[in-house]
Amino acid sequence: MLQVEVPYGSQKLCFTVPDKNLLGIIVPQEVPTIDPAAAIRAALAQPIGSVRLREMARPGQKVVIIPTDITRSLHEEIILPLLLDELNAAGIPDEDITLVVATGTHRPNSREECVAMYGEEVVNRVRIVNHSAYDEASLKYLGKTPSRGIPVKVNRLVAEADLKIATGVIEPHLFAGYSGGVKSIAVGVAGAETIAATHNVDILDDPRTRLGVIEGNVFRQFLEEATAFVKLDFVVNVVLNPRKEFVRVVAGDPVAAHAEGVRTARQVYEVPVDRQADIVIAAPGYPKDRDLYQATRAVNTSVYGPKPLVRKGGVLIIPAPCQDGIGHEGYHAWMKTVHSADEAAEKARSEGFAPGEHKVFVLARILQHAELMIVGSAIPDQTLRELLLTPMRTMEEALERAFAKLGPDASVWVLPYGVITIPVVK
Numbered sequence: 001m002l003q004v005e006v007p008y009g010s011q012k013l014c015f016t017v018p019d020k021n022l023l024g025i026i027v028p029q030e031v032p033t034i035d036p037a038a039a040i041r042a043a044l045a046q047p048i049g050s051v052r053l054r055e056m057a058r059p060g061q062k063v064v065i066i067p068t069d070i071t072r073s074l075h076e077e078i079i080l081p082l083l084l085d086e087l088n089a090a091g092i093p094d095e096d097i098t099l100v101v102a103t104g105t106h107r108p109n110s111r112e113e114c115v116a117m118y119g120e121e122v123v124n125r126v127r128i129v130n131h132s133a134y135d136e137a138s139l140k141y142l143g144k145t146p147s148r149g150i151p152v153k154v155n156r157l158v159a160e161a162d163l164k165i166a167t168g169v170i171e172p173h174l175f176a177g178y179s180g181g182v183k184s185i186a187v188g189v190a191g192a193e194t195i196a197a198t199h200n201v202d203i204l205d206d207p208r209t210r211l212g213v214i215e216g217n218v219f220r221q222f223l224e225e226a227t228a229f230v231k232l233d234f235v236v237n238v239v240l241n242p243r244k245e246f247v248r249v250v251a252g253d254p255v256a257a258h259a260e261g262v263r264t265a266r267q268v269y270e271v272p273v274d275r276q277a278d279i280v281i282a283a284p285g286y287p288k289d290r291d292l293y294q295a296t297r298a299v300n301t302s303v304y305g306p307k308p309l310v311r312k313g314g315v316l317i318i319p320a321p322c323q324d325g326i327g328h329e330g331y332h333a334w335m336k337t338v339h340s341a342d343e344a345a346e347k348a349r350s351e352g353f354a355p356g357e358h359k360v361f362v363l364a365r366i367l368q369h370a371e372l373m374i375v376g377s378a379i380p381d382q383t384l385r386e387l388l389l390t391p392m393r394t395m396e397e398a399l400e401r402a403f404a405k406l407g408p409d410a411s412v413w414v415l416p417y418g419v420i421t422i423p424v425v426k
Contacts, residue, residue, distance in 0.1 A: 006416040007285035008376065009321040015395035017412050021403075023277055025414045026423050028268045031247050036078045039249040043236065044086050047252030048260050053083075053165070053234055059091035061162035062098075065126075066184045069103045070113045071294050073287055074169040074238050075246070077119030083165065083236060084125060099128045100157050102166070102188025105195060105328070108132070131155050133192040142229040145222060150198060152226045153191030165234045166254070170261040171420045172269055174300045174362065175203065177214040180237040181258030182227035190226070192354075198222050199358035201349050204365075211304050212270060212422045214262055224255060239264045242285075242417040270422045273309070278410035279402045280310040280370075281317045281395075282418030289320035292379060292387075293327025293359060296372075298418030303366050307425040309413060310370050315402040318418070319375040319395060326379060326387075331359040336386045341367035344388065363388070371405070373398045 001016040004025065044053060057063065065083060067076050080099075087097060099118070101109055108130035115123050132138055140159040142152045158164060166184035173179040175198075187195060198219060203209055209219045232254045239248040239261055248264040250257040283289070284298035299316045302309040310316055326332050334357050338344040344364035353360055366372060373390040375398050381391040392398040403410055415421050 004414055006281070006283035006319060006414065007289075008283065008319050009286055009289060009323070013283075013319050013376070013395065015399070017399065017414070021410060021412045023275065023411050023413050025416065026271055026273060026421055027416060028242055028421055029271060031241070031264075031268055033241065033245040033247055034249070036075060036246045036249075037082065039246055040079055040082050040236065043249040043251035044082065047234070047257065048250055049253030049256030050234060053086050054090040056233060057087055057090035057092050057163055061092060062096055062160075063087060063092055063163045063165065064158050064161035065097060065099050066102050066158065066164070066166040066189055067099055067118060068168060068184070068188070069101050069106055070109050070117065071106060071287060071290070072169055073244060074167065074240065075244070076117055076167055077122070079167055079236055079238070080118050080122045083167075084122070094125045097126045098157060098161075099126055100155055100189055101128065101130045102184045103131045103133070104187050104190070105133050105192065129157060131189045133190065133195060136191070139191040145225040147221060147225060150222060150226070151193055152229045153194050154185065154230055155189040158185070158189050159230055164230065164232050165236070166232055168235065168237045170237050170239050170258065170265045172211050172301060172422050174211055174297070174304055175199070175209055175219040176223060177210065177212055177217045177220060178262045178265055180261060181235060182223045182232055182254045185230050185232045186223040186226035194226065196354060200352065201361060204358065204361055210306070211301055212266070212306070214259070227254065237261045239268060241268060242420065269420050270424050272426060273413070273423045274426055276307075276309055276311045276425055277413040278311055278314045278406045279317065279399075279412045280314070280415065281319070281412065282415040283319055284419050285417055288419050289322065291324040291327030292320070292322050292374070292377070293331070295320035295322060296359070296363060298415070299366060299372065300362070301418060301422050302415070303369050305422050305424065308369060309423045309425060312369055314370045315373065315406065316366070316370045317373045317375060317392075317395070317398050317402065320377055322374075322377040322379050326383070328357070328359065330354055331357045332383065332387060334360050335363075335388060341388060373401070
C-alpha cells in the first residue's frame with residue numbers, strides 16, 4: 001500500500017492506495033520561483049503593451065481597482081499596496097481610489113475576509129465595495145457585443161471610473177481557457193443578465209470553449225468584446241505554483257499581458273500523461289474547497305481537458321470539507337427537479353438556467369461520463385444525493401466502493417491540485 005497526501009481545507013488528508021492500482025500522482029510542473037514584491041515592481045516598471053501606470057494616471061482621476069473575491073488566492077496583500085504606491089506616485093490620493101470586489105454571482109466578502117485577502121493596510125487606506133450582479137441600480141447598460149449580441153451590464157462605479165485596473169491569477173478555467181486578463185470586468189463585475197448570456201448551453205457546448213485554450217475560444221472572445229465597452233486600462237496578473245509561490249508576474253495591456261502570462265502558466269499547469277484511469281482522485285485545495293460550487297472544479301480538468309483523464313463509466317473522487325455549504329442554492333433547487341444526469345442535461349438544453357446555475361449543466365455532463373463522490377463534506381448526505389452526487393465519509397470508504405464497482409484491478413490517478421492541473425493524455 002502506498003500512502004498519499006492531498007490538501008483538505010487548512011490541513012492534509014492522508015490515505016492509502018494499493019501499489020498495483022496507483023498509476024501515479026499528477027502535479028503541476030516545477031519551475032523556478034521569484035520574489036513577489038520584486039517581481040511586481042519589475043512588472044509595473046516594464047508593462048507589456050502599455051505605458052507605465054504612473055504615466056497613464058492623471059491627478060484628479062477617479063480610479064477603480066478590481067481585485068478578486070474570497071474564492072481566489074493570489075497574495076493581493078502584496079500586490080495592492082504596490083499598486084496604490086504606483087498611483088500615489090502619479091498624484092492620485094487614496095481617497096480617489098475604490099476597490100470593487102469581483103464577486104460575479106458569488107456572495108459578498110466580509111471586512112474580515114477583505115483584511116485576510118488584501119491586508120489591513122489596504123482595507124484602512126481605500127474604500128472597498130462588493131459588486132452585486134443582481135442590484136440593477138448599481139449597474140450600467142453599455143450596449144451589445146457585435147458577434148453574439150450579448151447585453152453588457154457592468155458595475156456603475158467601474159463603468160464611470162476614469163481609470164480601471166484589475167488584478168487576477170492566471171490558472172486553468174473551464175470557459176475562458178485560463179483565468180485572468182479581462183475576465184474580472186466581463187464576469188467579475190458584470191450584471192446577472194450578462195453573466196447568464198455567456199454561462200449558457202451554447203457557450204458550454206461549443207468545442208472551442210475548453211480548458212487551457214484561449215486561441216479561438218468563443219467565451220474569451222466575448223470577454224474581450226465586452227471589456228472593450230468598459231475599456232479596462234491595466235492588469236496585474238500572477239502565475240502561482242501549487243504552494244501559492246510566485247513564478248511569474250505580468251502587467252500592462254489586459255490582452256497582451258495576459259497572453260504572455262498564459263505562456264508561463266502552460267509550462268506549469270499542463271502535464272503530459274500516458275494513459276487514462278478508471279478512478280481519479282482530485283483535490284480542490286483551499287480556498288476552492290470552502291464550498292461545493294467551487295470544489296467541483298477539481299474534476300473539470302479530468303473531464304473537460306484535451307482528453308478525459310477518467311475513463312467513461314469510471315469514478316471521480318473529490319475530498320472537500322465544504323464548510324460554507326453548497327455555495328449557490330440556485331443550482332441545488334434546479335437539480336432537485338431531475339433524477340439523472342441525462343435528464344439534467346436534456347432539461348438544461350431545453351429550458352436553460354439562471355446565472356450561477358450553469359453548474360447544473362457542467363455537472364450533468366461530468367456525471368454522464370463518471371460517478372462523482374464527495375468525501376468528508378459538511379453538506380448533508382441527502383443534499384448531495386439531490387445533486388446526483390455520492391456522499392462518502394472517508395477516502396477509504398470511497399475507494400472501497402470504487403473498487404467494488406470497477407473491479408479490484410481498477411487503475412487510479414491522484415491530482416493533489418485538481419483545479420490547476422491539466423493532464424494532457426497522449
